[in-house]
Amino acid sequence: MYQFSSKSLERLSTVNPLLQDIMKEAIKVSPIDFGIPLYGGLRTAKQQNQLFKDGKSKCDGIKIKSYHQSGNAVDVYAYVNGHASWDDVHLGIIAGVVLSVADRKGVNLRWGGTFGSNEFHGWDKPHFELR
Numbered sequence: 001m002y003q004f005s006s007k008s009l010e011r012l013s014t015v016n017p018l019l020q021d022i023m024k025e026a027i028k029v030s031p032i033d034f035g036i037p038l039y040g041g042l043r044t045a046k047q048q049n050q051l052f053k054d055g056k057s058k059c060d061g062i063k064i065k066s067y068h069q070s071g072n073a074v075d076v077y078a079y080v081n082g083h084a085s086w087d088d089v090h091l092g093i094i095a096g097v098v099l100s101v102a103d104r105k106g107v108n109l110r111w112g113g114t115f116g117s118n119e120f121h122g123w124d125k126p127h128f129e130l131r
């Protein structure tokens, strides 16, 4: 059984309590360890805009707002063999666990792995948001 580091918990504490609940339960049953990266929780418009400029987000934070700016989104990364991993397979396994926990709680959670179409399909696998 895995548990969040104090850094991950601190980042998680900035988002909607429903998301916190889901993630805290998911980490206990996930077969893969995971954490919350820097800017993985609540973001200011300025932080969001910087991520956009860095090409790491499709929301500029001003005209197109991210769910991260309202605390209704959270990002994760996998932690495998002592290293952070954004591998599709690892993130897919974590998403399966997170989505099943949300489903059990009756929460409508959207996974970024289902976003986009054609060549952009599934571009945001670390991301979960409340609808």
Ligand SMILES: [Zn+2]
Binding pocket: 068, 073, 074, 075, 126, 127, 128
């Ligand atoms: Zn995100």
